[in-house]
Amino acid sequence: MIERNFKLLTVVTESALENELTEVLDRLGASGYTIVNARGRGSRGVRDAGWSTSSNIRVEVICDALMAEKIADYLQEHFYRDYAMVVFVSDVGIMRPEKF
Amino acid sequence: MIERNFKLLTVVTESALENELTEVLDRLGASGYTIVNARGRGSRGVRDAGWSTSSNIRVEVICDALMAEKIADYLQEHFYRDYAMVVFVSDVGIMRPEKF
Amino acid sequence: MIERNFKLLTVVTESALENELTEVLDRLGASGYTIVNARGRGSRGVRDAGWSTSSNIRVEVICDALMAEKIADYLQEHFYRDYAMVVFVSDVGIMRPEKF
Numbered sequence: 001m002i003e004r005n006f007k008l009l010t011v012v013t014e015s016a017l018e019n020e021l022t023e024v025l026d027r028l029g030a031s032g033y034t035i036v037n038a039r040g041r042g043s044r045g046v047r048d049a050g051w052s053t054s055s056n057i058r059v060e061v062i063c064d065a066l067m068a069e070k071i072a073d074y075l076q077e078h079f080y081r082d083y084a085m086v087v088f089v090s091d092v093g094i095m096r097p098e099k100f
Numbered sequence: 101m102i103e104r105n106f107k108l109l110t111v112v113t114e115s116a117l118e119n120e121l122t123e124v125l126d127r128l129g130a131s132g133y134t135i136v137n138a139r140g141r142g143s144r145g146v147r148d149a150g151w152s153t154s155s156n157i158r159v160e161v162i163c164d165a166l167m168a169e170k171i172a173d174y175l176q177e178h179f180y181r182d183y184a185m186v187v188f189v190s191d192v193g194i195m196r197p198e199k200f
Numbered sequence: 201m202i203e204r205n206f207k208l209l210t211v212v213t214e215s216a217l218e219n220e221l222t223e224v225l226d227r228l229g230a231s232g233y234t235i236v237n238a239r240g241r242g243s244r245g246v247r248d249a250g251w252s253t254s255s256n257i258r259v260e261v262i263c264d265a266l267m268a269e270k271i272a273d274y275l276q277e278h279f280y281r282d283y284a285m286v287v288f289v290s291d292v293g294i295m296r297p298e299k300f
Contacts, residue, residue: 002168002169002189026141031142032140032141032142032160033142034139034211035138035139035140036138037137037237038235042213042232043234044235058236062188075295084233085297087232088206088292090291091190092293093190094187094188094189095175095187096187102268102272102289106288131242132241132242134212134238134240134242134258135238135239135285136238136239162286190290191239193289193290195276195286195287195288196280
C-alpha cells in the first residue's frame with residue numbers, strides 16, 4: 001500500500017518568492033505542493049538583505065527522482081545566486097502513488 | 101542515543117478533517133502528533149470541491165513500521181476516496197525512543 | 201548537484217523554548233534553522249504541565265552527522281528531562297552543500 005521510490009523535495013526560501021516559485025513548480029510539471037510559513041536563520045545569499053529573521057516559506061513537493069532533479073536544477077540556476085534558498089531531498093514512500 | 105528504525109508518517113489534508121483525524125490517530129494508538137497549518141495545490145479527490153488553494157493541515161506522527169502501516173491503511177480505507185489527502189512515510193532515527 | 205550524506209534534525213518542543221533553543225543551536229555551530237509554529241499531542245515530560253494542546257514549535261536543522269549527534273546529545277542532557285521535546289533525524293541530500 002505504501003510504495004517506495006518517491007522523493008520529497010523541500011525548499012526553504014523567502015516569502016516574497018512564493019508566487020514565482022509555485023508558478024515554476026506548475027510549469028515544470030509538479031503534481032502539487034504544500035506550503036507552510038516559517039522563520040529562521042540561514043546563510044546569507046549574495047543579496048545584502050540576507051535572511052536573518054526574515055519571513056520564510058517551506059515548500060514541499062512529492063515527485064519522482066527525475067522531477068526532483070529537474071526542479072533542483074532549475075532553482076539552482078534561477079534563484080540560488082540571488083535569494084536565500086535551501087533545497088533538500090529525501091526518500092519517501094507514498095500511499096496512492098497514482099496521484100503523482 | 102539516536103535509535104533508527106522508526107517511521108515518520110506525514111498526512112497532508114483538508115483543515116476540516118483535523119478533529120476527525122486526530123481522533124483516529126488517538127484511537128489507533130499513536131503516541132502523539134504534530135500539526136502545522138499549510139496551504140497548497142494537489143490532485144483533486146473525487147469530491148468536486150477539489151483542493152486548490154484550500155486550507156490544509158500537515159500532520160506528523162512518529163511510530164514504528166507496523167503502526168505506520170495501520171494508520172495508512174485506515175486513512176486509505178476511510179478518507180482517501182472522498183477527501184484531498186496525501187500520506188507519505190520516511191525513515192527516521194529518534195532520540196529517547198522509549199517515549200514511542 | 202544533490203549531495204547526499206547530510207542530516208535533517210527536527211526538534212518539536214514547547215514554544216516557550218524558542219529563544220533558548222536557537223541560542224543553543226547558534227552556540228553549537230549550526231549553520232541555520234527553520235522554525236514553524238505547530239500544535240499537537242505527545243508524551244508528557246516530567247513537568248506536570250505536560251504537552252497536550254500546548255503551543256509548540258517545529259525546528260529543523262540541516263547539518264552533518266557529527267553536528268546532529270552533538271545537538272541531539274546537548275538537547276537530551278539539558279532539556280529532555282524537564283520539557284516536552286521530540287528529536288528525530290533523517291537522511292537528506294542537499295543542493296549547494298558548501299553553505300552548510
